[in-house]
Amino acid sequence: MTAPFPTPKTEDAQRLLGPDEIEAALRDIGARRYHNLHPFHRLLHDGKLNKDQVRAWALNRYYYQAMIPVKDAAVLARMEDASLRRVWRQRIVDHDGDAPGDGGIERWLKLAEGVGFERAYVESTQGILSATRFSVDAYVHFVKERSLLEAIASSLTEMFSPTIISERVAGMLKNYDFITKDTLAYFDKRLTQAPRDAEFAIDYVKQHATTPELQRKAMAALTFKCNVLWTQLDALYFAYVAPGMIPPDAWTPGTGLVPEVTQAAGTGTIGATDVPRLPRGVRLRHDEVRGQHVLLAPERTFDLDGNAVAVLSLVDGRRTVRDIAGVLAETYAADRAVIEVDVLAMLNDLATKRVLER
């Protein structure tokens, strides 16, 4: 099944378009399909996402950023013309940098760290959505398998990116108190890099799409790329906005974050990233006679309600408080942050009574 793409119009489909016409047709694709139109981006830029939703975006988008040089190296490998390679290799330099600590990937990591992530967790990509991985990998495969013209045409989304970047930077700085100008340093560079790259690519397409069929292939390539970007946002929206269906193994709020400094109110205060455990001499037991769970501890018995049992059943000396809240949030389809506050209060109460440790 071929994707129905309405540009060019049916009567133009068989006709060779002039250089301005092909550029207009390509821009028209972006005007209708570029991901700045996606509801997730609208929420992002308008400050309607919560911090965890912004985190989910930053985390998933990292995989795209990280694979861009892989994609560009694949394109580069197909270029037999040194003058083309000299131009194209700049993209790899832009993303990878000339040295550690430099380049677009590094700046994206800074962004991810800026919203609270552990760098290593982001780099591991273990928490990304499968849809992100499939989309990005499809892009890499596309540039390897299709013609060089299609590979280059697929990069033409850069024609549209300055608009989105301007919107994004302004919107995010204005709307999120956890976003700083430093966090968004990635986009500063892209504002100048993207137009330069796009200019080269559009010229190449104009020059090399010499038949109606090649022009249609170039347009299809750009449509494909728009879909690569759009699909990623669909998946983010589905998992983290509505219906909030986070797939198994994907990032759940609370994981992969740098521990927030929790100020101990007294010795033994348990924070969200601590791993609580029941020490020897404290046991969770079902009391068959009374038909309830109890926590048996030195010289005392705690009668437990359903909530306490749900929490303490997850205290296994391996899960963090945040993990526990995450599991409960999933089980009860509730907000993890709200649950985490309750879990912390309950566990700290038990810690104060010396029947729970970390």
Added chain:
Amino acid sequence: MNAVTPTGPVLPAPVGLLAELTHRCPLRCPYCSNPLELDRRSGELDTATWQRVLTEAAGLGVLHVHLSGGEPTARNDIVEITETCAKLGLYSNLITSGVGGALAKLDALYDVGLDHVQLSVQGVDAANAEKIGGLKNAQPQKLAFAERVTQLGLPLTLNSVIHRGNIHEVEGFIDLAVKLGAKRLEVAHTQYYGWAYVNRPALMPDKAQVDRSIRIVEAARERLKGQLVIDLVVPDYYAKYPKACAGGWGRKLMNVTPAGKVLPCHAAETIKQLEFWYVTDHSLGDIWANSPAFTAYRGTDWMQEPCRSCDRREKDWGGCRCQALALAGDAAATDPACSLSPLHAKVRELATEEAAETPPDYVYRTIGSNADRAVRSPLTEEAPQ
């Protein structure tokens, strides 16, 4: 659904079993909670009977078993008994002096699943502690025992019984608990039953000392929050309301003596008219539900005024029956420790007088005929002569 008309209050299941495995003990503390007539070794229940009692207790709904004595580790089968608790899911609490053979058996107790250790400490200063406990060289043994408990990762509670001979050491007990890595400290003012009743003039602190000890504990609780839990038992005679003895008569606790007699509290034998049943004659469940000793003061039907109409009657259950008998001459009277008792002022006065006098020598706990030691006239509403 069938409508069920309850015919009476549902009998609550017991939560705790105080298993007094033996009355033998290397210490001779003058406030010992054991009765004046101590059971001899020859009369102690055997291993199989204790195991049956524990099995019945678990079936009844008991959650905590306090392995006590005397010194419970004086029994050769303490490890087997503890293991039985673990297998039955019962929470085992070893209440020990930490002396004699206790340390030698500790690792084996840990291995079979002992849950918790409550170690008694008589004092902080070794000479003072050993004078109170009546055993030379006890203190170093206790400290070594405590060290091994925390080394094993077992939760440790220090129990200090407070009286005029060590009330100046309350800060010291707190420091000691922290130093030993205890999670809990019981600062338990002496309750004047059994041997403590005999020794009351030697033990009773004055009000200022008691108040000071309470302030110290309260400050330490705040300072050591999350590190050390301190339970404070205030002395009855200076309290406003009595404590719910054993959580209420026949409501939470069963106490089995070394010979197998089952008591609602460890001092209940002082009430001579009560009929106690033995585990060798009855099942624990039968005793809990039907033994005359348990039914005598269970609930509120037996109460007199001011208890009968008091809105605290289901909070403190009238206080302690044994103390009511000892001080008021009637086990069904309001505990004179209660400020609502007509005898309360007299109790205060008595305590104040005794605390002001030079303390007599301790009458140390011994096995033998001691019943006559506790003979004292009950208080009357007129001034005592």
